[in-house]
Amino acid sequence: MKSEDFSGKLILAPMAGYTDLPFRLLAREYGADITISEMISAKGLYYGDKKTAALYETVPEEKPYGIQLFGSEPEILAKAAGILKLKNEDPDDPLFYDFIDFNAGCPAPKVVKNGDGSALIREPKLLAACITALVASAGVPVTVKSRKGFVRGEDHAVELARIAEDSGAAAFTLHGRTRDEYYQGHSDWNSVAEAASAVDIPVILSGDIRTREDAMRAEGLGASSLMIGRAAVGDPMLFHRIKTGETGGVSEDRIKAALRHIALTEYFNNSKYAIIEMRKHLAAYTKGLPDSAALRKKIFEVSTPEEARELFRKSL
Numbered sequence: 001m002k003s004e005d006f007s008g009k010l011i012l013a014p015m016a017g018y019t020d021l022p023f024r025l026l027a028r029e030y031g032a033d034i035t036i037s038e039m040i041s042a043k044g045l046y047y048g049d050k051k052t053a054a055l056y057e058t059v060p061e062e063k064p065y066g067i068q069l070f071g072s073e074p075e076i077l078a079k080a081a082g083i084l085k086l087k088n089e090d091p092d093d094p095l096f097y098d099f100i101d102f103n104a105g106c107p108a109p110k111v112v113k114n115g116d117g118s119a120l121i122r123e124p125k126l127l128a129a130c131i132t133a134l135v136a137s138a139g140v141p142v143t144v145k146s147r148k149g150f151v152r153g154e155d156h157a158v159e160l161a162r163i164a165e166d167s168g169a170a171a172f173t174l175h176g177r178t179r180d181e182y183y184q185g186h187s188d189w190n191s192v193a194e195a196a197s198a199v200d201i202p203v204i205l206s207g208d209i210r211t212r213e214d215a216m217r218a219e220g221l222g223a224s225s226l227m228i229g230r231a232a233v234g235d236p237m238l239f240h241r242i243k244t245g246e247t248g249g250v251s252e253d254r255i256k257a258a259l260r261h262i263a264l265t266e267y268f269n270n271s272k273y274a275i276i277e278m279r280k281h282l283a284a285y286t287k288g289l290p291d292s293a294a295l296r297k298k299i300f301e302v303s304t305p306e307e308a309r310e311l312f313r314k315s316l
């Protein structure tokens with residue numbers, strides 16, 4: 001992949017607990033061009049944590065696909081990227097991925113407390129060192145994702161984009177909120193636009209794209225690509241609507257997507273808890289369906305794919 005491959009794309013945002021393989025593949029079927037794993041601890045990877053590998057597993061059809069790492073120790077990040085690189089190049093069982101995305105934006109207290117995620121916004125030198133270490137060891141392009149600042153009122157978007165570019169990143173994603181805003185208010189798209197005009201690498205806009213109209217407005221601001229997160233949960237069809245301008249029968253589409261999501265989960269996740277783990281996704285598909293409150297309640301009681309399918313089929 002090259003820097004320009006991050007331009008003109010619709011990207012599914014990385015979302016911990018949501019963007020597993022089945023959901024990423026579903027988003028692609030509806031038109032997402034690029035998908036990214038949820039955030040993976042570089043330390044967890046380096047120390048061989050067993051649960052970590054399941055978080056970044058993929059299939060060759062998922063292309064281009066990025067693995068997102070978080071951490072704040074350049075050596076550990078480099079080692080984690082090196083481990084992935086070895087897996088990528090394993091002739092017997094290659095791990096297919098095309099780029100590494102570095103998380104410098106997660107606002108969660110337990111992440112920030114360790115100096116990871118959005119804590120790096122306050123440590124520009126360390127941020128640069130982390131990106132540089134990843135770029136040197138990854139063997140694939142490295143992209144960076146951050147927020148515009150740490151405390152409300154701050155706007156370091158241009159500075160952060162420049163750090164990413166100067167450290168060798170292939171693209172930079174900005175969620176236009178500060179760390180302490182979490183998900184309040186609206187993503188500051190102007191801040192993304194300013195970052196985009198300050199650097200030559202593609203700048204990807206993240207935050208609050210919920211409709212085709214939002215996407216069209218955001219596109220006009222000069223960002224190279226758009227990233228969609230929360231609005232795709234329960235509505236991966238949004239990618240298709242943005243690309244084609246079609247509207248579609250909303251309830252039927254949601255049920256179809258839910259059924260396909262269940263099928264993909266059955267296929268790729270053989271844990272007996274798979275359906276329980278995806279209940280939050282299933283609940284999101286009920287939005288706008290007849291009797292959605294009652295349906296949602298029942299969804300939190302299903303424990304098998306059959307039960308889940310039955311509930312959605314009844315709503316058709």
Ligand SMILES: Cc1cc2nc3c(=O)[nH]c(=O)nc-3n(C[C@H](O)[C@H](O)[C@H](O)COP(=O)(O)O)c2cc1C
Nearest residue numbers: 013014015016038039175206207208209228229230
């Ligand atoms: C439940 C949830 C989990 C998230 N996990 C991650 C993550 O693992 N890595 C990351 O870079 N951003 C993560 N984000 C942030 C999103 O990628 C995105 O930047 C943010 O939600 C704003 O975009 P949206 O309005 O389209 O959702 C997460 C967001 C949510 C809501």
